[in-house]
Amino acid sequence: MLISNCFRKFSSVAAAALLLCSIPATQAEPLTLEVNPRTNTIETSVELTPLVSFDLKIKFDNAVGLSAENISVDAQLLNVNDPALTSRLPDSLLTALPTAFPVQLSITPDPSKGFSFSGAYEIEIYTKSLHYTEGSPLRLFHSHANATFEDMTTMTGAGSMRVRGNGGQFSDFVILADLRSKSDVINTKFTRMQSFVTAQQTNLGYAAVTALDNALSAINSALAAQQTGQALAATQQLINLLESDDGTLFPNVWRSAGDLVNVQGRLLGMATTLRYSLRTL
Structure with a gap:
């Protein structure tokens, strides 16, 4: 496949991180959140399997009604070949969910509660399941209402892989390997x-x-x-x-x-x- 061939352009460390054995898909599970209204932040640390773990942080400039009761975050392991996923990719040949981190996060505020925020939030995912190298194709994507995933990356960095993005509405979030031209x-x-x-x-x-x-x-x-x-x-x-x-x-x-x-x-x-x-x- 084109994706497999293109991965050879990157370092062996990055390739190994992306080409681990597939992890079975799971049902979405709600995450326990640490919410701090004073700093307008949501944080959590999650281990979905011994191989898949991550830290999540969401920060708002200004939020009202920010509490664990008013917002939920679910994590799910996906089948990287599931048509329900691949049909939402921006390019089925040049973008792919890494098998080492086939995670979808879904952030869903309760519509019956009074949660709101102004401006853009910042979301950061840090995981040791992937490894950052210079030239890595890994990017943060989001999708609203089951639409096509869109690149929202504002930062990628080491230790082992850290990605950030900004947004103005909530969505599904995934890390994808993006081999499209810049x-x-x-x-x-x-x-x-x-x-x-x-x-x-x-x-x-x-x-x-x-x-x-x-x-x-x-x-x-x-x-x-x-x-x-x-x-x-x-x-x-x-x-x-x-x-x-x-x-x-x-x-x-x-x-x-x-x-x-x-x-x-x-x-x-x-x-x-x-x-x-x-x-x-």
Whole structure:
């Protein structure tokens, strides 16, 4: 298979981590959470099998009603060849769930409770089941409402594998090996952000639409000219614009009832993961 052949491009350590014997799929199990409302954090440490364990941390800038009763996190071992999974991959030939860590996390706030947050959250997964090496293809992906998994990575690092991402809504989360070209990943991320802005224009005022159109035009022009440095600078300007807003220009609240679109948080997630890919180009 193409995936198996491409893995040979990476170090033997990384390849060994990805090509361990398959781990049987399991039913989703709820995790015991350590919730700290003072620091707006959720943390847990999990051992699903002797070979599969991880630490999870979610941090909010500002949250209301954050408690273990208002939010649940489930972990499940998946069959890497399950059509229900492979049909949600962005590319069935170039992206794959590593058999050493076939884990899906599902974060589900109780819609009947009063949990909400503003801006973007940060999620971090740390696992010794995978090993980070320079050039590793491992990335953090999320999927909302069983849609296609999307790359949300903002950081990858050693010890043994640590990944982070930002988001504005809750989803399913997986770590995938992504062997798509970096230019394809960048174009996909930009197109996704552009489509989201277009879809949200009716929820935004003139000033917000104009600012976003100008920011996206600057990024697009730089990408078309293959000016990575200029694209990175324009993306950073967009991130600065979003982070400096207090919700006046861009709606920035998500709540468990599911009745609000957290435009600021979702755009920050898209922009920061685009920045990550531009930095690694």
